[in-house]
Amino acid sequence: MTLLDPLEKENQAVMARHEGPAAPPPTVEPPQRSQFLPRLVRSKAAMICLFVLLLVLVAAVAAPWVAPNDPSTIKLIQRLKPPGYTTSAGITHWLGTDSLGRDVLSRMIFGARVSLAVGLSAVVISGTVGLLVGLLSGYFGGLVDDVFMRICDIQLSFPTTLLALTIMAVLGGGLDKLILVLGLTGWVQYGRIVRSQVLSIKTEEFVLAARATGERQWRILFQHILPNIWSPVIVIASFTVASNIVAEASLSFLGVGVPPSVPSWGTMLADGRQYIGVADWLTIPAGLAISLTVLSINILGDWLRDYLDPRLKNIV
Amino acid sequence: MRYVIRRLLQSLIVVFGVSVVVFGMLFMTGDPTEVILGEAADHMNVEQIQEFRVKMGFDRPWYVQYASFVGRALQGDFGYSFIRHQPAYEVITDKLPATIKLASFAFVLSLLVSIPLGVVSAIRPHKPIDRIATMLALVGQSIPSFWLGILLIIFFGVHLKWLPISGSGTWQHIIMPGVTLAAFPIARNMRLTRSSMLDFMQRDFVRTARAKGISESRVVYAHVLRNSLLPIVTAIGLELGFLLGGSVIIETIFGWPGVGREIVLAIGSKDFYVVQAGVIMLALIFAAVNLLVDLAYSVIDPRIRYGS
Numbered sequence: 001m002t003l004l005d006p007l008e009k010e011n012q013a014v015m016a017r018h019e020g021p022a023a024p025p026p027t028v029e030p031p032q033r034s035q036f037l038p039r040l041v042r043s044k045a046a047m048i049c050l051f052v053l054l055l056v057l058v059a060a061v062a063a064p065w066v067a068p069n070d071p072s073t074i075k076l077i078q079r080l081k082p083p084g085y086t087t088s089a090g091i092t093h094w095l096g097t098d099s100l101g102r103d104v105l106s107r108m109i110f111g112a113r114v115s116l117a118v119g120l121s122a123v124v125i126s127g128t129v130g131l132l133v134g135l136l137s138g139y140f141g142g143l144v145d146d147v148f149m150r151i152c153d154i155q156l157s158f159p160t161t162l163l164a165l166t167i168m169a170v171l172g173g174g175l176d177k178l179i180l181v182l183g184l185t186g187w188v189q190y191g192r193i194v195r196s197q198v199l200s201i202k203t204e205e206f207v208l209a210a211r212a213t214g215e216r217q218w219r220i221l222f223q224h225i226l227p228n229i230w231s232p233v234i235v236i237a238s239f240t241v242a243s244n245i246v247a248e249a250s251l252s253f254l255g256v257g258v259p260p261s262v263p264s265w266g267t268m269l270a271d272g273r274q275y276i277g278v279a280d281w282l283t284i285p286a287g288l289a290i291s292l293t294v295l296s297i298n299i300l301g302d303w304l305r306d307y308l309d310p311r312l313k314n315i316v
Numbered sequence: 317m318r319y320v321i322r323r324l325l326q327s328l329i330v331v332f333g334v335s336v337v338v339f340g341m342l343f344m345t346g347d348p349t350e351v352i353l354g355e356a357a358d359h360m361n362v363e364q365i366q367e368f369r370v371k372m373g374f375d376r377p378w379y380v381q382y383a384s385f386v387g388r389a390l391q392g393d394f395g396y397s398f399i400r401h402q403p404a405y406e407v408i409t410d411k412l413p414a415t416i417k418l419a420s421f422a423f424v425l426s427l428l429v430s431i432p433l434g435v436v437s438a439i440r441p442h443k444p445i446d447r448i449a450t451m452l453a454l455v456g457q458s459i460p461s462f463w464l465g466i467l468l469i470i471f472f473g474v475h476l477k478w479l480p481i482s483g484s485g486t487w488q489h490i491i492m493p494g495v496t497l498a499a500f501p502i503a504r505n506m507r508l509t510r511s512s513m514l515d516f517m518q519r520d521f522v523r524t525a526r527a528k529g530i531s532e533s534r535v536v537y538a539h540v541l542r543n544s545l546l547p548i549v550t551a552i553g554l555e556l557g558f559l560l561g562g563s564v565i566i567e568t569i570f571g572w573p574g575v576g577r578e579i580v581l582a583i584g585s586k587d588f589y590v591v592q593a594g595v596i597m598l599a600l601i602f603a604a605v606n607l608l609v610d611l612a613y614s615v616i617d618p619r620i621r622y623g624s
Binding site for chain 1: 330333337341454459460461463469470475507511546547551564565568569580591595599603
């Protein structure tokens with residue numbers, strides 16, 4: 001090997017770029033699929049979070065079987081009993097009872113259903129819409145960008161919580177309405193950040209090279225640009241699933257989310273708020289459940305980002 | 317200058333869109349009479365409801381109603397609050413200073429904490445300070461603000477009795493709601509600053525800068541941080557919406573007499589004109605801030621030429 005070898009190789013690469021088809025984008029492919037599980041198992045934090053999420057998932061799916069009591073049974077005589085209280089019939093309320101004598105643990109288990117349903121369903125809607133809008137807007141620019149960004153600006157002019165709160169207040173509560181409202185009010189964040197990434201990436205050499213060789217627009221967009229913006233999209237998606245869960249709880253807390261009869265972590269916090277300092281077990285378990293679920297989703301989102309983004313995997 | 321004028325015209329389109337959405341809210345259920353009357357309609361007969369409909373002008377075509385709505389809104393007339401016994405516009409403008417005060421406090425607090433923390437974390441990856449900051453950010457981002465508020469009330473208000481749990485009389489009143497409101501932006505901006513900076517630290521131009529012998533602090537602040545600012549500024553712009561919207565919940569928990577709490581109270585009492593006035597007011601303020609954020613893009617990243 002001579003000192004000129006590297007130069008020679010570079011020359012060949014440049015010639016190939018000018019003469020032949022466009023060089024493939026410098027995207028390093030994500031690790032082989034077979035490495036996914038071994039790497040996941042090696043990460044203690046990710047495994048703990050996965051375990052927590054599986055627990056929440058099992059609780060949500062199997063709620064009628066794993067909940068010790070009916071979450072809606074009202075027993076006023078047993079109201080505001082502390083954790084560990086055992087009734088004369090021998091039923092123990094491990095997390096106590098609420099202001100209507102309902103079992104807090106059972107309501108928490110059933111509450112997982114609402115949180116997961118809203119968090120996951122709404123992110124599919126907002127993610128799909130936001131990603132498409134951001135890609136098209138950033139890449140094509142001009143009129144497409146103007147129209148999309150004005151729609152974005154109009155929606156951004158309404159703080160998401162406020163917009164969702166107002167729409168829910170007019171439409172009335174309900175799980176389906178909540179999912180739709182959160183899905184359609186949450187896409188803007190994707191759209192804006194994807195667009196800003198595309199604006200930077202579309203001027204990179206590999207995109208210009210692909211254009212110069214006459215590759216089709218959709219191919220450049222989805223095969224060259226899209227793989228390079230997964231990292232922020234995954235980070236945002238993890239934030240969004242988590243923020244949807246929080247938004248559901250917030251709206252239910254304010255009384256415009258799921259109906260009060262449906263057990264939800266948000267409605268539990270709203271009930272417990274009136275008994276702060278008197279019955280803290282009404283607010284602490286529900287808040288912990290939301291926080292742990294959201295924390296686990298965020299940590300797993302981080303892990304996925306590290307896994308998918310080769311530039312950050314050795315550092316983050 | 318052309319860009320500024322163009323952007324101002326775009327903002328006018330946004331204002332038009334905001335007015336359409338706020339006006340349209342009344343029609344979401346199909347009949348605005350139903351929204352305005354709420355449960356009161358249950359105690360009225362069909363003739364009385366129809367009389368109310370005609371009196372309010374809801375029997376006219378929607379575009380006539382919209383023109384009337386815009387015409388009145390331009391004069392600051394958003395209808396009359398029968399609950400508060402004063403014009404809806406006045407109900408909201410009375411509460412606006414408190415909301416802006418709280419949002420500004422939280423905004424400044426979040427910037428002062430998040431960006432330095434993100435920078436320190438990014439330049440010392442894997443070191444204890446990075447791990448602690450990252451973990452705190454993750455926890456801060458995962459705790460719902462209203463639960464954090466409740467925890468602060470339990471701990472600092474009820475048990476320690478250090479801070480007032482409700483109201484807005486003294487400077488101490490803003491601490492708990494301000495910190496609660498800033499917790500999420502601090503966590504998110506810190507994470508974003510860190511991840512954006514780490515991303516740029518791997519770029520070729522940074523390697524070149526280091527190879528040229530430029531001091532590490534100059535590499536970090538002049539090369540990496542400056543380039544990392546684009547996604548951060550985007551997020552900060554979005555953050556203002558969060559602060560204004562998030563204040564709805566925080567104001568309700570802490571009894572802070574702002575627009576957000578007023579909107580929640582108005583929703584509860586079906587005082588829909590106040591809701592409309594509050595939403596349009598917050599939306600317009602946010603549209604103005606958004607315009608400033610967009611203008612900041614072109615200053616921070618000259619590669620992006622919006623005008624061309």
